[in-house]
Amino acid sequence: MILPVLLTAVMLAGALAAAVFREPVSAVIALGLVSLIAAVLFYLLQAPDVAMAEAAIGTGLTTAIFLIAIRRTEGGG
Amino acid sequence: MNFLYDYTYYLGAFGLVFIGLYVILTRKNLIRVIIGLSLLETGVNLFLVSLGYVRGGTAPIFSGSGTEAAGMVDPIPQALVLTSIVIGMAVLALALSLAIRLYRHAGTIDLAKIRGQRW
């Protein structure tokens, strides 16, 4: 019963970290954390398909393409 | 306190949506704006899936002999969100490739410097 409240609090803290951090790389890692906890929340809502898709795409591929784009734009002007 | 327990998922999803909106509206670095876009999409997907939840329900898959159709959650929002996640990632890739192209063309991705430029 306490588990969704705890996970939602950590997810909102991660989203605030992604909004506030100055380095783009740190903000992208916080975005990966938000996706991971969203995948766990999808599983708690009895949606295993959606949890699998969010875990494979949100934490793996999205973080990778963000880091590739940050390197190509030299970390931002 | 009961309100908090019942509506945790709604509050979490809308918190993500508003944080994403705030990041899109107030950041000058283009990569930060795209991070805000990704937060917005995750929040909307979470809200859609939490609309279909039924208290005490199970996942909509018939396995074994114990599951019956009356005790399952709504399958339609999950089917919509499944494709929406993949499409969101493809749109993020397109936005990042446009940011790379802009960096090649203008030398910077700071939006405050770019807005005043002419052709």
Added chain:
Amino acid sequence: MRKIALLVPLAVIAAGALAVLAEIPFGDRKGEVGEYYLREGRDQTGAVNIITSVVVGYRGFDTLGEVTILFTAAVGVGAVLKFAKKSGKDTGYRPSSLILRTGCRLLFPLIILVGAYIFLHGHLTPGGGFPGGAVMASAWLLVYLGCRERRISARAAGAVESASGAAFVLAGLAGLVGGGYFLANFLPCGVAGTLFSAGIIPVIYVLIGFKVGAELAGIIDNLLLESG
């Protein structure tokens, strides 16, 4: 100052949204269409996973539209980043150590196998074409990050993607001929719960899995190896 002035309209919108959210009950039954799909889904389509029967069976035309959106985004990435492919090779990287190369070579076929398992059993277990294709693209990402010797040739990825998309439309047209309407389920349904059941649904999911995997791998190839 602008940031503070922006928080006021956002707070008003948030208050309005919370007032609406209090009206939506959490955890009650809301839709009747979902209950119809749950009751009749197993008999009408033969798939045990009801989400698969909704995505490919009842709402198959929407899935065709979404596959088109994916294709357009992948074409867009390739078109925007193709302006200066001088050599096509990413310069300035060190060759990886022996442990990393061997580990990547060992893990690559295993991850492809897991992705293929996920989309082959899409009508029996959770998963389906979209997560299975994403796992296959993750295997290619591992190769790009670890080994760098093997890269997916752009023509092979494009050929797989186009062939899968065309085969999906051809399967729909075959349903038009065999069943009477586009994307009809004309193959025999079989016993629900076995691998060869649910008519045309596993065939379509295999095609979607290959298409999504080739597309995401092509996107990563375009982003990573455009010369700079």
